[in-house]
Amino acid sequence: MFVKQLLTVVLVSQFLKSSSQSFNFTYNGFRRPLNDIYLQGIATVTPIGLLELTDTTVQQTGQAFYARSIRFKDSPNGTVSSFSTTFVFAIGTQIPPPPLSGHGLAFVVAPYFGIQSGTPSQYLGLFNVTSNGNDTNHVFAVEFDTIQSAEFDDPDDNHVGIDINSLISINSSSAGYWNETNQFNNLSLISGAPMQVWVDYDGLTHKIDVTMAPFNESKPSRPLVSAVRDLSSVIQQEMFVGFSSATGSSLSEHYVLGWSFGMKGKAPPLALSKLPNLPIDFNYSGLPVGAVALITIISSVSFFIILLIIFLVRFIVRRRRKFAEELEDWETQFAKTRMKFKDLYYATKGFKKKGLLGSGGFGSVYKGVMPKTKKNIAVKRVSNESRQGLKEFVSEIVSIGRMSHRNLVPLLGYCRRKDELYLVYDYMPNGSLDKYLYNNPEVTLNWRQRFKVIKGIASALFFIHEDWEQVVIHRDVKASNVLLDAEHNGRLGDFGLARLCGHGSDPLTTHVAGTWGYLAPDHIRTGKATTATDVFAFGVLLLEVACGRRPIEIQNERSERVLLVDLVFGFWNEGNILDAKDPNLGTEYDQREVEMVLKLGLLCSHSDPLARPTMRQVLNYLNGDALFPDLSPLDLRGNGVMMLGIHHRVGEPVMSNGGSSMVDSVLSGGR
Missing domain, CATH: 2.60.120.200 (Jelly Rolls)
Known part of the structure; x- marks a missing residue:
């Protein structure tokens, strides 16, 4: 045994010696x-x-x-x-x-x-x-x-x-x-x-x-x-x-x-003296006439190639000017987040219509593939005609980009060039939620998938409202801003309108921003976005997912605008709220979950912000950690009338019998 161990030590020492x-x-x-x-x-x-x-x-x-x-x-x-x-x-x-x-x-x-x-x-x-x-x-x-x-x-x-x-x-x-x-x-x-x-x-x-x-x-x-x-x-x-x-x-x-x-x-x-000598005719000297003629031809070709190279260099210089960017002093602190316009240009193949994923009032979104990493991205191109507040806007976008949550679309960075701003996100392969809901879509989601999406977005809103270092108010929660990843998990995206404020403080924004049908009455009256206005929009989203309808629909020959909130409330008031569900759900769904989601959507979209639950409460209801209250239509209607009375006193318009005003429809609520 000792001899075997000794032999092993000798072999190891020999190996270490040879390796060194x-x-x-x-x-x-x-x-x-x-x-x-x-x-x-x-x-x-x-x-x-x-x-x-x-x-x-x-x-x-x-x-x-x-x-x-x-x-x-x-x-x-x-x-x-x-x-x-x-x-x-x-x-x-x-x-x-x-x-x-x-x-x-x-x-x-x-x-x-x-x-x-x-x-x-x-x-x-x-x-x-x-x-x-x-x-x-x-x-x-x-x-x-x-x-x-x-x-x-x-x-x-x-x-x-x-x-x-x-x-x-x-x-x-x-x-x-x-x-x-x-x-x-x-x-x-x-x-x-x-x-x-x-x-x-x-x-x-x-x-x-x-x-x-x-x-x-x-x-x-x-x-x-x-x-x-x-x-x-x-x-x-x-x-x-x-x-x-x-x-x-x-x-x-x-x-x-x-x-x-x-x-x-x-x-x-x-040993330099032992090195071989170079050939005698190694350099140009005394070549035959034929060789000189051949060399002359090659020289002419080479000259043409040089001219071609000069042309290519000028072409490259012009392209560099095309992709030139101005980096202002205040942007140095965002250097790690700022991306090169040239990379985004090549990633989207010049922002061609072929790669257009969608467009709206705040810009167009293009699919792209980063040239070096081959990572799939989505680039939102926003026109920035006014430079006022740009520094503050970029600062908030970059700060929000530091958030990390499984139900948020990651913001990878931004790019600013001339009068345009580019926001770069992770690409979600299954697109936005709205394309699975309206107008008898070719592909729809079953109730289990829809309920998972609802809980995911609720989790994301709870995170940005209460669980992150600052309060983030999204201001544009809607189906088209809910994106689905490869496993159909819901991810909240597009923080282009989002605003930051500290916990326990009021946001300073007094400008109405968002999408009609998702705007809370208190947001329209005061211009102030709060976590409660996000909850209102989430309530409308709940109704969209459960009913497969848009927030505002045109009905009958008089082209009257009908709010989804009012439509669902009407079904509930008649005692048959489940009749509001999406017929594309089929027969395999949890009736109690669908009913809860419909009622929770109405509660979240209540005209009184104080009556709306917080996202913490919403998440507890959806996860079954808290029992959803046994509400009746009367519980919501009385408070709604009170809000309408206040609305009248401040002299703002309300919906006439004709129902022709979109603003009036948003403010009515009927509850």
């Missing part, structure tokens, strides 16, 4: 056969020992990787250990002066020995138009680029950049080096001259250094490009190292003369 050992290799030239180098694309090894990544073939890629994986981490979730590499490369062009090369090469750390999906030209064989910028690439690279690509924000056409999963460098600089007197000296990447490069990563400080120098000169003490970035989320435990290069429409060649690499230590120095 350093690793390195050196190639002073590349001699055949190369069993440890994997070539892909047009890459090859010349007879004299040059690693030729690309030749003068246009629009091609060439890659060379060390064929064995290298352990960069001691454990899969550990941190990346220090590593270092040094190599000598040269890029030449056969275009007459002024020289033009396409494109460049890169040192790469990748999950595979060869990147199959990389494309030529500006992508250097590393990425393509869809993979560039994806965090799933797990690619670290140092690029030596000879073309300026506006797509990647390149500083010039002769630069060195540190790349992580994208050709948009995290830091870059024009090619060159710092001498001993701290003076910067330029290096031309396409000069055809061999150049030395050192790439160092410190696993403790996470510092990345890239240093350059002319051939045969010692390593400068000051790096050319540096960045501090923990590569642990980029580099996996086992990775491959190598080079990738690409050509464009110009004739160019990319060579690596020597290469060394070191893991958990410095890369071994190269």
